[in-house]
Amino acid sequence: EWTGLNELREKFLSFFETKAHTRLPSFPLLPQGDQSLLLINSGMAPMKKWFLGQETPPSKRVTTCQKCIRTPDIENVGKTARHGTFFEMLGNFSFGDYFKHEATKWAWEFITEELKLPVDRLWVSIYEDDDEARDIWINEVGVDPSHIVRLGKEDNFWEIGAGPCGPCSEIYFDRGEEKGCGRPDCAVGCDCDRYVEFWNLVFSQFDNDGEGHYTRLEHPNIDTGMGLERLACIMQGVDNLFEVDTVQNIMKHISEIAGVKYHEDETKDVSLRVITDHIRSTVFMLADGVMPANEGRGYVLKRLLRRAARHGRLLGINEPFLYRVVSTVVKENEVAYPELKEKQNFLEKIIKIEEENFNKTIGKGFEILNQIMESMQNGEEQKTLSGQDAFRLYDTYGFPIDLTREIIAEKGFDIDEVSFTELMNVQRERARKARMSQDDVAWADETLGLAGVKTQFVGYDALKAEGKIL
Ligand code: ATP
Ligand code: MG
Numbered sequence: 415e416w417t418g419l420n421e422l423r424e425k426f427l428s429f430f431e432t433k434a435h436t437r438l439p440s441f442p443l444l445p446q447g448d449q450s451l452l453l454i455n456s457g458m459a460p461m462k463k464w465f466l467g468q469e470t471p472p473s474k475r476v477t478t479c480q481k482c483i484r485t486p487d488i489e490n491v492g493k494t495a496r497h498g499t500f501f502e503m504l505g506n507f508s509f510g511d512y513f514k515h516e517a518t519k520w521a522w523e524f525i526t527e528e529l530k531l532p533v534d535r536l537w538v539s540i541y542e543d544d545d546e547a548r549d550i551w552i553n554e555v556g557v558d559p560s561h562i563v564r565l566g567k568e569d570n571f572w573e574i575g576a577g578p579c580g581p582c583s584e585i586y587f588d589r590g591e592e593k594g595c596g597r598p599d600c601a602v603g604c605d606c607d608r609y610v611e612f613w614n615l616v617f618s619q620f621d622n623d624g625e626g627h628y629t630r631l632e633h634p635n636i637d638t639g640m641g642l643e644r645l646a647c648i649m650q651g652v653d654n655l656f657e658v659d660t661v662q663n664i665m666k667h668i669s670e671i672a673g674v675k676y677h678e679d680e681t682k683d684v685s686l687r688v689i690t691d692h693i694r695s696t697v698f699m700l701a702d703g704v705m706p707a708n709e710g711r712g713y714v715l716k717r718l719l720r721r722a723a724r725h726g727r728l729l730g731i732n733e734p735f736l737y738r739v740v741s742t743v744v745k746e747n748e749v750a751y752p753e754l755k756e757k758q759n760f761l762e763k764i765i766k767i768e769e770e771n772f773n774k775t776i777g778k779g780f781e782i783l784n785q786i787m788e789s790m791q792n793g794e795e796q797k798t799l800s801g802q803d804a805f806r807l808y809d810t811y812g813f814p815i816d817l818t819r820e821i822i823a824e825k826g827f828d829i830d831e832v833s834f835t836e837l838m839n840v841q842r843e844r845a846r847k848a849r850m851s852q853d854d855v856a857w858a859d860e861t862l863g864l865a866g867v868k869t870q871f872v873g874y875d876a877l878k879a880e881g882k883i884l
């Protein structure tokens with residue numbers, strides 16, 4: 415049955431209130447007193463102190479709808495049906511209170527009785543040797559055994575170094591063969607958009623001593639996360655996250671400004687979805703106190719804004735326009751986040767300034783980059799952009815390196831990372847001497863994942879996988 419995104423959020427939170435959970439508002443995207451994380455990326459992240467027993471939670475059962483940013487998903491945005499850099503995560507949490515029996519039973523009750531999702535389209539995954547969970551799903555919850563699959567550690571074991579950790583169970587919705595990749599082995603866990611994972615139940619039942627020794631926790635915890643937009647996408651029967659009611663209104667506004675119709679050209683659709691996503695993430699980040707900068711969180715913000723501006727250009731918009739979309743983002747999110755309205759003027763102003771700054775140099779930068787790429791295309795050998803050119807685009811034309819890397823990669827080229835990093839180091843050294851304290855630089859390096867790349871580039875993919883850079 416069609417249900418609006420705002421209504422789904424409310425249904426979830428009030429459902430868990432009836433199960434004696436305390437409803438808390440979303441925590442800010444900016445981690446509070448946690449330097450280990452750039453931005454909040456799950457419902458559980460701001461509650462780490464409660465899971466680790468460092469502080470006492472207000473209640474042993476909590477439910478939230480948490481704003482999340484996941485920049486490691488950036489390249490999927492607009493291309494897969496299910497990834498945004500911004501999304502909201504619904505969750506119910508138990509701090510040493512209830513465990514697997516209740517978590518599985520309530521999850522199933524919510525989706526099959528409250529939301530009435532058809533059972534034959536639902537699938538459940540368990541961690542490969544978590545027979546306890548399998549047994550509960552089958553015998554207590556009543557899930558069809560042929561709809562339960564075992565997945566490995568990568569998908570179904572939750573862990574962050576030492577501390578509480580444990581197996582997960584995920585719930586998937588089968589959107590039908592026509593949404594799939596068509597490969598003969600396509601099944602739950604496949605990367606395509608047929609079986610969409612929408613709810614992850616984490617059973618944190620072990621303590622990892624940091625050396626791989628697991629002991630059972632006396633009071634195990636529950637941490638679940640369900641993507642609100644993914645759930646809405648399923649309930650509304652639309653193709654992807656960006657076609658969900660409230661999100662779609664933002665995309666429509668962009669479409670209008672660009673004079674580009676959705677669903678006429680796949681490349682343009684990707685751009686429309688990317689802009690829709692990035693304006694959502696940047697508005698929420700700004701509202702939570704992140705400001706554009708060349709390092710750390712501020713760099714993430716800047717990069718998202720510039721990437722959105724570039725996709726605007728691809729749609730033929732050459733004037734600042736993102737700031738005009740802010741009003742729609744505010745309007746569509748007012749129900750849950752009324753504070754956005756109070757900040758609307760501020761949000762528009764900052765975004766406009768950023769767009770204007772970038773616009774001053776972007777045209778010239780593209781011209782230069784296009785020329786270089788053309789000559790690279792014509793040359794036989796040269797498939798690598800020099801560090802010097804990449805640095806010049808960054809330093810003079812305001813191109814975040816990830817943006818250059820992405821544009822270059824679209825043509826099958828790469829960047830001389832080692833020499834770029836060297837030039838960056840020289841500049842960083844200069845900046846440090848000029849204006850920053852030693853501590854600030856260390857922190858910025860740390861958060862950008864650049865701490866270990868002073869003299870040697872250790873690998874962009876590794877850093878990216880850790881979510882340290884985009
Ligand atoms: P996927 O495998 O599809 O990338 P995930 O396993 O990385 O998802 P989790 O870390 O388990 O996701 O997060 C819990 C839930 O949050 C997911 O089941 C999904 O509903 C939602 N979610 C995760 N990443 C995103 C995203 N980038 N955009 C929207 N929703 C997301
Ligand atoms: Mg993921």
Ligand code: MG
Nearest residue numbers: 568569584611
């Ligand atoms: Mg997954």
Ligand code: MG
Nearest residue numbers: 569584611614
């Ligand atoms: Mg998951």
